[in-house]
Structure formats: structure tokens, C-alpha cells
Amino acid sequence: MKRIIAFAVTMTAFLLSFAEEKNSSMVEFYRGNIKDKISAVKKSSESGDSSVAVKSIEFLIDTNEVLANDEDYNALAEVSIRSFNSRNTVGNEKQVSAHLCSLFRMTESQRVKIAIIDFFNTMPNGEAIQMINDFFYKKMQNHNPVDDTVIRAVEFMGQKGNAASFNRLFIADILEVWPEFSPKIAECYGNLAEENRREILQMIVSVPADKKIVILNKLNANPKISKKICGECAENVLSSVINKGEEVKSKEKKEDLITLELLCLETVAKTKWTRASVVATKAFEKVRGEYELKEISDEQFTKAISNISSVANSDTVVVLSSYLDFLNKSTESGQAPAKDVVLSVINSLGELGDNRAFDFIYAATSLDYPDDVVEAAKSSITKLKW
Template sequence: MKGWKLLFLLVVGGALGGRIPLAAQEGSDLLSSYTRNFLKSSSSTRIELVQSALADPRLASQVGPFCDFVLSFSLQYSDLLRDDPEQIALTTLVAQRIGDTGYVQAVQTLWRVFIVYRDTKVRVAILSSLAKLGRGDSRIIENLNQFLTNQNNLFRSGMDVDYEILSASIAALGTLGDGSSFPVLFSTMMTAYPEEYKKQAVQALGMIKGDYKKYLIDVIKKNPPLEKLAALNIAQERPSFVPADLGEIAEAALEVALSLYPVDPEEQRAVQDLRYRSVQIIRDNRWSRASTLVLKHFYQVQGDYAKKPEEKAHFLDAIACLGVMGSSEAASALSLHLGLINSTMERTGQFDREVLEAIINALGELGDKVAFDYLLYVGYLPYPADIKTLARNAMNRLRW
């Protein structure tokens, strides 16, 4: 028996690679004593020893390294011990306590134990401590972000998730308050979890400080279509955003929407709505920096309207948006369409009043002389008098 214990001590001491010498180097005879006794103890007495160590006021300054030592033991022998109730209780105890020590050197050990131990209490305790020790640690925050993302994806695929662990993950990311967690928590808020967890995600989002414009743009760029649309809608409701903020967010949304061609019908509708809504916001805030994207959208809607007259409302929005872009390219595109309307009128005597009026008004707003010949020709065709007057007024606004 003595020979077995000695062999066990040598094996464990070597496997933990430097944990005990490090404690000794720190000059703590008491810490060294506790770690030696821990290795000598049986599984049934180990937790009592740890409880005594944690309650010993003489060890107060070394509780962090001691807990890290015990966690390393749990990790090293996880294949044998991770399903053992006594080891689970021990690991939960030190994982919870280490968060109060400020011993940030333990965060990677905590994360590795989190990956290996699947017990709910262990994982919740680790997440609680990571929330206290992981602030500013990009690697830990990235790992937590990815874990919560995976939980969201599992739930959406129809699999069950552990709600205690889910809740602790949300709370940890909220407490850490890193901006990189915003898209993940936003996605959690949009997932069809029970209402209490969605509310918790909203609260966690509120704990993240920083550039909300950037955070919403990140969601629009990275998250699924329905979440992109939700982010754009939320941006409109944020009272602190000035027109330039809304314009920049809508520009990002339009750029993303124009590049997406989803197969899923629900996502198709979300992308279309994202495109139409972003154009309205760009128009309302006169965000001319998006001119190239608005022009691309105009040509797309122009084609849609040619095939589906019911798309007229979106076409009218696109025309109005081009009218506030202030670019020669916008004026050229609208002038060419006016030329097409004039040609149709000349051949058939038919025209769409709403579209014609929208284009004339937009050209007047742009004031680009490229429109002169097209507006002038309106007066030579058998349009109603009010249309001709509208065209003359637009001509008077052109800049030479």
C-alpha cells in the first residue's frame, strides 16, 4: 500500500508539471503543505481537505493558486474522475471559489475544465468565475462567444440545450461586456428560447458599453437575414442616433442585402425587406455616400417593376432615393428612364403618372443639366398640362 501511494504521488506530481514547484517558489510553505496532503488524500477525504484549506485564514493570499492546482488535478485525471460525484463536487467548489480570488492566471485552466466536464453545476460555477476573471482576455471571450453561438445553433436545429448553462453563458458575456459579444447576444435574443432567456439576453446587451452603431453594423454583416433586419429596425428606434449614424447603418445593410441570394423563402423575404427598408432610411436621411449602392438597387427594382407592376411602390422609393443622392450618375439613370417613358408616350399615348411625376421631381431635386433634353421633350408630347408644368419647373432648377 505504501509503495502504491508513493508511486501515485510521483506520477501525479510529475503529471501536474510545475504546479507544486511553482507554489514552493512563491515561498508559501502552507500552500506546499496543502498541495502535498491533497495528493496523499483519498477521494473520500479530498474535499474535506480542500474545504479546510479554503477556510484557513493563513492561506487567504494563496487561495487562487491552490484552487488552480486542484482544477489542474481535475483536468489531468478527467478521464477517470469527471463522472465521479465526489470529484464533481470538489471541482464545482474550487471553480466557484477561484472567481473571488482575482487569480486571472487560472482562466485557461477553467476553460479547459469547462470543455472536459459536462456536469451542469461544474459548468455554471466555471462560467460564474470566468465572468469575474476573464475581462479583457480576448481568447476566453472568443471561446465563450463561440460556445453560446453553438448553443443557439443546436437549439435552432431542434436539439435540447441545458438552460442553466445557457443562462450562465449569457450572464457571463453580459458581465464581461466585450463588444465582440454583441452579435452573439443579439442572435440569442432573436432565438426562440423561452421568454426569460430572451429577456436575459436583452439585459446582457444593455451591459455592453461602446459604439452601438458599430455593434449593429456587425450584426448586419455577420448574422442571419432575419437578425440583420431586426438590427436595422432597432437602429431606427435608438434616439441617440443622428442622421449620419442611420445613413451609415442603412448603407451597410443595403450593401449586404444586394450581395445575398438566399434559397430559403423566409430568408428571401427578410433580405428583400432589408433592401427596401435601408433605401427608405438612406432617402430619409439623405445619405449620399450610398449613391453607388442605391443606383445598383434602382436597376434591380427597375427590372422587377418591368416584370411585376405590383412592385411599383418599391420602384417609386428607389426613384425618390436617387433624387437625394446628388450625383451625376443618379441623374443619368433617371434621365434615361424618362427618355423611355417619353418614347412609350410617343408611340402609345400611355404613361404611368405616379412614376413620371416621381422621376421629374427627382430630376428637379438633383438639378443636373444632363436631364435638360429629356425634360424639354416632355413639353413636346401630349402629356396633361400639369405634367408639362412640372417638367418646366424641374428645368428651372437645373444648374448650369
């Protein structure tokens, strides 16, 4: 019983002492100048009490219009913000969050904005994410130079952001608002890409060809973007290019579409996106037509053939065999095709290993092709599966 009484007395004394200290800090805050207020906030926060810091934020909001550019004012703001943590804000998280959002929107101080972003990095919520998204978007629209607040905002969006965060970061990179800052932005939206796969697909199919090229190149270059996303985007874009019904009137637009088409084929090959086999095989006739019109070079055409065969299906063998038959007949009639093109077709058919190509490859061994083409044909024959 004596122990219980002693414990109760001790606790009562402690609570009274705490209350007096808390009251003392609050009095000091109200009576003192800004430097005294900083001291009061520090004392209060060291004891695990955030009530003085809350009053400090309210004071800062009320006086911002007058004191916003005062160095001591901003020092008080930073000390107050950094005094909050997950323990001393229990029960008043909403109040603290609302106050900090209000202060963030009105202050122009980098150090204050950064302190607020750092707080929300440990205690994020929907309002804060939207606020920082909007802050970044405004900076992007105005083409403001990158400063520490923009960097901190980008990092926050990459770690705690949502679909809107991804959208804003991705657009900033595509539009190259801050080219020198592009690697950081790409890293951060890369963190959000997987959960925003649909957002990427919707964006890439809705923009002009030149922007599609930029987006696909950005996706391919970003190590945080999965091959699945790159392959799926390339498949969808390639399908839209091939099935495009409208007539291309502008030479520049035509060039963009060809570049895009070749880039899509390269992407599906690199990502081994075999789901694109049908559309890739279908693309051959279009690429062939562009080659025969001299709209693409020998090198581009041979690369396209190789890329198509990388994601081949059973129809690919038929298409390439038919083209080899055309090349053989051209050779017989004295119209020798480009050697690299013939090699690409023969080597691709050999790698596919489908014996339906035998007659056409075999025919190439007896025609007036250069020695290395004949040797490639013989080698391809040995790879066919029977």
C-alpha cells in the same frame, strides 16, 4: 540600528505568523470535509494567499466524476473560483487559468460555470475565449434553452470576444436560434462589428438571397452597427444582384432577389452611402423592367426612384430624364402612367437640380397630367441650377 533590528524582528514574526496561518489553512483543507475545505479556502484567500484555492480546484477536478452533483462540492467550487483575483494569482496565472478551463469543460453546474466566466471576464486570455466560444456554439447547435450560463457567455463574448465570437453570435441571430434572446445577442455582437467588418462582408456575399435579406435587416436594425458597414454591405450585395449572370429559375428566388434589390437601395439611401451611386443608378433599368412586368408595385417603384436619386451621380440625371421623356410620350399617346411614378421622377430631378433635365420637366407642364403633377414640374424647374 535598534530601529532596523526591531523592524527585522517584526517582519520575521509577521512572516512566521503568515506561514503558520497558511500552513494551518492547508492542513485544514486536507484534513477536513468539504465544509471544512470551504472554510480553509476562505481563510486563505482573506490573507491574500491563493495556494489553498489552487489545491481546491485540483481536488474538484480529481473528484468531479464522483461528486459533480453534490451541492457542497459546487459550493466549494464557487468559493474557490471567486477567491482568485489579479493580485493573488500573480506568478501562477497560467496554472489557475488551465485549472479553471478544465473544470469549466467538465462541470454541468450553472453556478460553477458562471463563476468561471466571471473570473475570465476580469482576467481573459485566448484559451478562455475559445472555450467560451465553443460552449456557446455547442448550445446553439443543440438549440438548448437560454439559461444564465448562456447569457453570461454571450455577455463575455461581446466584451472580450474575438472574430470567432462575433461569427458565432451573428450566426445565432441570423438563424434565429433564440428569437426571444435576439436583442441581447445583437447588442453583444454589435460591440464587435467594427473590427469584424470584413467578416460581415464575406458572410453576406456568400449566403443565398433570402439570408442576405435577413442579414441586411439585422444590420440596419442594430444601433451599434455603423452606417458605413450597412452601406458597404448594401453596395456589394446590390452589385452582385445586378451583375448576376445566371438565369433565375425559381419564382421564390426571383421574389427574394427583387426584395433584396429594393432593400439595398433603401439601405444606401438611408445611410447616404454615395459610394454606391454608380451601382444604384445602374439598378434603375432593372427595377424599371420589374415594374413594367408588374413584379413590383407603383409604391415600390416610386420609393426605388427616390432612393436612387438620394445617392445620385451625374449619370442619374440622364437616366431619370430619359425615363421622364418616356413618360411624357406615353401621356401624349393616351397611355397615362401612374401619377405617383411621374411625381417621383419629377421631384427627384428637381432635388438633383441639374439643368440637363429642364426640357423634359418643362414638357411635363404642358401635357395632360393631373394638376399636382404640373405644379410639381413647375416647382422642380425653379430648383434647377444654371
